[in-house]
Every structure is written in structure tokens, then in C-alpha cells.
Amino acid sequence: xxxxxxxxxxxxxxxxxxxxxxxxxxxxxxxxxxxxxxxxxxxxxxxxxxxxxxxxxxxxxxxxxxxxxxxxxxxxxxxxxxxxxxxxxxxxxxxxxxxxxxxxxxxxxxxxxxxxxxxxxxxxxxxxxxxxxxxxxxxxxxxxxxxxxxxxxxxxxxxxxxxxxxxxxxxxxxxxxxxxxxxxxxx
Numbered sequence: 759x760x761x762x763x764x765x766x767x768x769x770x771x772x773x774x775x776x777x778x779x780x781x782x783x784x785x786x787x788x789x790x791x792x793x794x795x796x797x798x799x800x801x802x803x804x805x806x807x808x809x810x811x812x813x814x815x816x817x818x819x820x821x822x823x824x825x826x827x828x829x830x831x832x833x834x835x836x837x838x839x840x841x842x843x844x845x846x847x848x849x850x851x852x853x854x855x856x857x858x859x860x861x862x863x864x865x866x867x868x869x870x871x872x873x874x875x876x877x878x879x880x881x882x883x884x885x886x887x888x889x890x891x892x893x894x895x896x897x898x899x900x901x902x903x904x905x906x907x908x909x910x911x912x913x914x915x916x917x918x919x920x921x922x923x924x925x926x927x928x929x930x931x932x933x934x935x936x937x938x939x940x941x942x943x944x945x
Contacts, residue, residue, distance in 0.1 A: 759859040767858065773829040780835040781892065782899040789895060791825050791833050798824070798891045802883065808925050812879045820873050820884035823866065827851035836892075837907060879922075886926050889916035890933060897936045901945055912937040 774792040781789045799821040806814045825833070830850035834843050855866050873881050896904065896912055904912075913934060920926035 759862065763859060767862075770829050770854065771826065774825065777828055777832055779833045780905075781895045782903045783895075784898045784900075786900055786903065789899075791828050794891060794895070795822060795825050797895075798884075798887050801887045801891060805883070805887075805925075809879070809883065809923075812883060816869075816880045817883050817887075820869055820880065821887060823869060824873065824884060824888055826854075830854070837911060882919075882922050883926070886916065886920045886923070889919050890926070890929060893930075893933050893937070897933065897940055901940060909941060 774795065775790055777791040779789045779791055779794055781794075783789055783793075799818050802814060802817040802821045805817075827847040827850060831843070831847045851870075855863050855870075857863075858866070872878055873884060876882060876885060893912055893915060896908060917927075917930055920930045
């Protein structure tokens with residue numbers, strides 16, 4: 759790919775820096791999709807030794823690209839996102855990927871297909887980390903920023919997504935304990 763095409767691709771991805779998510783940071787700043795994707799990727803990288811039989815570089819790649827569709831639609835919180843919202847986001851992302859240089863387009867299509875199928879350990883780890891990062895961030899944000907439904911959601915969300923892994927199940931239990939402690943403290 760030539761340098762101009764490369765820059766144009768990066769300009770699209772840059773939109774995620776200004777795409778707000780539902781959650782806030784510890785200091786109350788609205789989190790961006792880019793910040794979420796960065797930490798999900800970091801979480802994957804740090805698990806290399808916990809999952810020696812997994813291609814962690816592939817997991818990191820999945821984590822880096824998983825919300826690129828939100829460049830076109832913005833972030834819609836999981837508890838309000840509809841099938842129609844998902845279809846629109848997927849369609850716009852597919853159109854953009856099809857417009858990219860052939861090799862990059864092919865690589866991204868293959869990753870997204872694997873992510874959507876949820877059959878490989880890599881895809882399952884990416885999906886689990888995406889959900890767990892959101893829970894961790896909610897636990898780090900001021901409780902005053904939580905919506906009413908998040909009190910229950912933070913207690914129940916993603917347990918089914920981690921059940922394939924004892925390590926990730928243990929992590930989910932630790933996150934739950936942090937949630938319960940936070941609610942008890944009311945902060």
C-alpha cells in the first residue's frame with residue numbers, strides 16, 4: 759500500500775479517539791472507544807504466559823480492531839444496542855474494509871470472520887477481554903456515573919463468556935468482588 763492510502767486508513771481509525779463510550783475514567787472523564795480498545799489490547803498482551811498455547815499476537819490484533827465499526831456509527835452501549843444497530847455497523851465496516859488494499863482487506867476479513875465465529879481460543883479470549891475491560895472500567899469510574907441497570911449488570915455480565923477458561927473465570931470473580939465492594943462503599 760502506498761503512504762497516502764496508509765494515512766487515509768489511519769485518519770478513519772483516528773475517529774475512535776473522539777468517539778465517546780458510555781463509561782468514564784477514574785477521574786470522571788468520558789472514556790473514548792480508542793482508550794477502551796487500547797486497554798483491551800494491553801490486557802491480551804499481558805496474558806501471554808497465562809495462555810502459552812494461544813496466538814496472543816492474533817488476540818491483540820483482534821482487540822485492536824474489534825470496535826473499528828464504531829468509527830462510522832459511534833458507540834452504542836451493549837444494553838441498548840439492537841440487532842438493527844449491529845447490522846448497520848457491520849454493513850458500514852464491511853464497505854470500508856472492502857475499499858482497503860487487497861491484502862489488508864483480506865487480513866481484516868479473516869480476523870473478523872474468526873472473531874464472529876467464536877470457535878477459536880483466540881476469538882473467545884478477545885471477546886471475554888472486551889467484556890471484562892468494560893466491567894473493570896465501570897468499577898474504576900465513580901459510582902455516581904452508573905446508570906440504574908449497571909448495578910445488576912456489573913454483577914452478572916460476561917460470566918458465560920469466560921466459562922471456557924478457568925483463569926478468566928477467576929478474573930471475572932475478582933471483578934465481581936470489586937463490584938460488590940464498590941457498591942457497598944457507595945463510591
